[in-house]
Amino acid sequence: MTTLDVDSIYGLAPGHRLQFEEAQQAWVVLYPEGMVKLNESASDILRRCDGKATLSTIVTDLEQTYDQVELRDDVIGLVSAALDQGWLKKR
């Protein structure tokens, strides 16, 4: 797994869109000629990658929202994978 700096900021890569699809009852990432359906935890994380929040802010926000601890590795894992896929870009 890539190690990411928790102070870094990510947003959707150019040409990508994140939206809720009624028919699929799910969030999807849309990009040129393609689409990926997200599960709940992936969409919770990606929706917070808004080009403003740092990863540590996102982790704290999620831990408070779901009343859980130790979500840091989950967030970093998902964000790393999304970077590899080209959905996210570092700001």
Added chain:
Amino acid sequence: MTEKADTPLYPLWLLAEVTYSCPLQCPYCSNPLMLGERSKELQTEDWLRVLAEARKLGAAQLGLSGGEPLMRKDLEILVAEGRRLGYYTNLLTSGIGMDESRIIALKEAGLDHIQVSFQADDSGLNDLLAGSDSFAQKQRVARLVKSHDYPMVLNIVMHRHNLDRMREILDMALELDADYVELANAQYYGWALVNRDYLLPTREQLQQAEAIAHEYQDRYKDRMKIYFVVPDYFEGRPKPCMNGWGRVFLSIAPDGTALPCHAAADLPGFELPNVRDHDLDWIWKDSPGFNRFRGESWMQEPCSGCDKRQECFGGCRCQAYLLTGDAEATDPACSMSPRHRVILDAVQHSAQLKVLPDPVMRNKRNAVRFREEKRDPQQSCADKPVV
């Protein structure tokens, strides 16, 4: 973490083939041989209704294609409505008909992405294959696409005449700063089937080209995504055509015919529905055409007992019909098909040709000839010298 968006309950992709009119004459065109008359094309208000109905069914990707979609003056209206409805809007163009004012107008309408086709990296070869002087314009358009901040896909249909230029083609894509490159090996339906002897590459050509594509995939993975679409004639495995009949893909022809697959109009025994007569909800869910090859009950041996049937869905129904005369047969591209020989023979036959036939260019004159001959696609295949 994620799952592929391929649940079969609703169309995910709407391909709007807004016109068959096209200034290019590529001999591998996926449009039907007989093309169609412009007077029978859907009007703007028909397309707006189609966009709304497909979106309601769940379609999220909208491809505006053709022919050359820029030939339609109402393209900006369709893009704007598509975007307003929440589609990711893709324009699939040859570049002919694009200029700076139009690319700005499309951006303002909300167009998300532009795919530009090239025939080759070299103007002589490009223009020969396109049957028109188009290379310089395509280069201009590719630069316009990038300078106006669109993501850009370059699409190159690959075959005997350009596979040896894989390195040069990918260098051109890098130079034009493409975000994605689709190296789409020709698929042998319609015009490409008529021109199969002209287009089919040799196995050696393909292997070398594929190795170069993989080399560039690794070396430039941070700059550009490269898709090499494996040609089914050489793999022994059929492609999962459209990810299954009536599962995720819905195409509307210029005259309003709804198609589960580009070449489906060639298939006998059932009528394809038209959006002028029915709404898309009925067409997608209930029409006999869209239900014809859904699921597995239509399958014959070896498909019906095969453990790969959920990966390939039996391959392509149109190819099965075109090459075996039986739309329910196993796609002969599959090595398990009892008729796989027709594929092997076609590959061997074209590899041995010392002199290639002239291509039948995709243009109105030839389309009219096909219409007049009322030559069905099976005929045009059967009269190929497949030994």
